[in-house]
């Protein structure tokens with residue numbers, strides 16, 4: 010067999026590979042010489058090929074043993090592809106409308122074959138920069154998050170199943186470690202990897218590194234990230250891991266998946282919406298001042314949480330007599346105690362969400378990996394201004410998250426700052 | 427080989443077994459026909475044999491595929507012996523003076539050979555019932571807990587090592603599940619397993635089952651127990667898992683070990699001290715009113731926490747520049763932030779400890795497994811009276827744990843009730 014050991018593919022060997030795998034070649038049609046291949050990996054870590062055949066299409070994603078955007082100097086286990094495939098399948102089972110189907114997985118080759126999200130699908134972040142409204146975004150993302158998080162938690166699962174799954178995903182430790190470093194550590198210390206819009210934000214970056222209260226709160230979030238196996242989280246749920254059209258919302262790239270705190274996913278998505286919000290002033294021009302669009306973002310932000318809340322509670326109510334071992338019906342046996350339990354759970358989850366969301370914002374402004382929302386603002390002073398305001402909001406949310414009782418209060422606070 | 431598959435041993439086959447294992451037989455001396463064997467398993471789950479030879483001694487503990495005190499009707503994996511052996515070795519490495527040495531482990535036979543804790547070692551619970559003061563108990567137990575918990579947490583470990591160890595102990599899920607049921611579930615619902623001193627405590631048991639606030643707080647503790655992999659906890663650290671003499675303190679029986687919240691161990695020990703405290707009035711007689719002894723227990727209770735606090739912080743300070751990934755020295759880089767971090771950590775840990783300790787108290791009064799401290803009070807009315815007061819304290823501690831800033835306040839509250 011030609012692919013019995015790992016080998017990075019190029020466009021030529023890719024065709025050979027596809028020919029050797031019926032579940033892939035069958036998607037494309039009979040004449041494989043008519044196939045076109047394009048590498049589109051605009052992501053940071055991996056190689057992604059779009060393959061168009063006479064009768065169909067697919068995407069091949071391959072992990073190499075290092076981080077693509079940095080190079081071989083930053084090694085990273087290829088096993089991330091295994092966890093990505095596991096998570097795509099697991100989340101896909103619970104939210105099939107919002108996760109691309111996996112056609113094939115090859116652990117030796119660290120290679121996933123999956124549905125091609127055909128045009129006009131684009132990366133949500135790019136849509137947000139272009140000022141496009143997605144009327145179903147809040148509906149779809151709240152659905153995806155409610156279902157993937159609920160069904161992989163102890164609210165639905167037995168202890169047996171949960172611990173078994175937790176153990177399996179402990180194997181994705183290298184990717185968890187990377188998150189720990191770039192989200193919870195580097196931004197709060199002097200690090201060769203950090204960067205920011207200099208000189209404008211030199212003082213802001215230093216202030217982050219010298220804010221004792223902020224650092225104490227980040228320690229708590231980091232410990233939750235490392236220790237709390239609440240649900241199978243995507244682990245990298247920013248607006249660059251979501252592909253959209255007007256009608257469709259698809260979550261890709263769960264290579265950081267592991268059993269972690271639910272708020273880490275919800276926060277990643279909501280935090281990136283706030284980043285998009287603060288970037289809008291940098292994209293405003295005489296044709297479009299982006300005011301209406303900013304309102305749409307904030308409305309979407311609010312709706313995501315409210316719809317998530319509603320859907321999550323609905324799942325909880327619907328399955329409360331099922332196999333989940335967290336809240337046994339014989340104990341939580343009256344409407345008052347059920348409501349109290351759900352209220353406390355959702356309030357704690359909101360606080361986690363705000364904390365993790367804020368941490369994800371901060372790291373995108375003073376850490377190693379920045380976001381195109383800001384990077385595409387060419388005027389550095391203008392960009393710094395947008396980033397500065399986002400950073401102030403993030404610091405406030407991180408430190409004062411426990412004072413917010415619902416998402417409306419958060420929106421007001423964002424508007425005020 | 428005679429023991430190539432699992433077989434429950436009796437006194438005769440045990441000798442054959444020992445003869446076939448040099449690391450065991452060598453402990454006893456050359457003439458193995460002069461050996462005496464006594465089964466002493468007063469515990470609930472397993473068989474324990476003391477083997478005395480002409481030149482030495484040892485203990486053999488064997489797990490059968492069910493719970494001993496209930497019988498074959500309650501099956502329980504023999505793999506608990508594997509996790510017990512792992513934990514004895516792991517904890518023994520960090521606190522060798524307080525954990526018996528493991529001579530031999532046989533996974534097929536679910537059998538551990540370990541040091542015999544020779545007389546006058548007795549089970550601490552029996553010593554507490556007899557009214558015996560142990561001057562080094564607080565010192566030793568705080569040392570054991572500080573070291574085993576610190577060194578197996580992310581304060582000392584790398585993420586890599588931590589996740590690897592967490593995954594391994596996820597295998598002990600059946601024992602975790604048992605704790606979930608008997609500690610966090612059964613006492614709060616109608617269950618065939620529950621019992622209490624009836625009829626005196628009928629109302630108390632019902633009040634526990636109908637206390638919505640209590641049940642909400644227990645849900646939070648249960649979720650921490652299930653989800654938070656903070657350190658390798660013993661998992662069953664009551665006063666029946668500790669053997670003592672005046673000078674020696676030895677922790678046995680960690681078959682429930684897993685990566686869980688530190689407060690679960692500290693709470694188990696401290697909660698059982700409070701149970702012993704409230705049982706004293708039932709043991710008072712004309713010769714000894716137990717007043718002085720009650721003071722010693724409370725003093726020990728207070729000292730355990732204070733010494734634990736001191737030792738834990740000392741380990742943290744000593745190793746703060748080592749490999750632990752929770753608080754990187756480049757971030758927690760000034761005395762003020764270090765102190766803030768430690769203060770917050772220890773306060774949260776105190777609250778966890780009080781919550782778990784209280785839950786362990788409650789389950790011993792209205793759940794399936796009771797404690798000899800109370801059971802040995804033959805006058806049921808007197809016993810109920812002791813149990814009632816312990817239960818009131820436990821409910822208060824569980825619900826109001828977050829209002830306590832230090833252990834002195836807890837002692838005052840116990841004295842008041």
Ligand SMILES: Nc1ncnc2c1ncn2[C@@H]1O[C@H](COP(=O)(O)OP(=O)(O)O)[C@@H](O)[C@H]1O
Nearest residue numbers: 049050051052053054055057068124125126262
């Ligand atoms: N299933 C797919 N359909 C269409 N495009 C895709 C698909 N998967 C990935 N892509 C494209 O490839 C890019 C990188 O993919 P991604 O999974 O995010 O890789 P990385 O892990 O390197 O970030 C995406 O931003 C998107 O443009």
Ligand SMILES: Nc1ncnc2c1ncn2[C@@H]1O[C@H](COP(=O)(O)OP(=O)(O)O)[C@@H](O)[C@H]1O
Nearest residue numbers: 466467468469470471472474485541542543679
């Ligand atoms: N190493 C030992 N030395 C002396 N006695 C022991 C030793 N281990 C256990 N025992 C005795 O056996 C009893 C039961 O042991 P334990 O490990 O608690 O078993 P179980 O898991 O069944 O509770 C203990 O209460 C103690 O009296």
Ligand SMILES: [Mg+2]
Nearest residue numbers: 052053249262
């Ligand atoms: Mg990506």
Ligand SMILES: [Mg+2]
Nearest residue numbers: 106148149152
């Ligand atoms: Mg839908």
Ligand SMILES: [Mg+2]
Nearest residue numbers: 052054262264
């Ligand atoms: Mg990726």
Ligand SMILES: [Mg+2]
Nearest residue numbers: 469470666679
């Ligand atoms: Mg025991």
Ligand SMILES: [Mg+2]
Nearest residue numbers: 469471679681
């Ligand atoms: Mg035991």
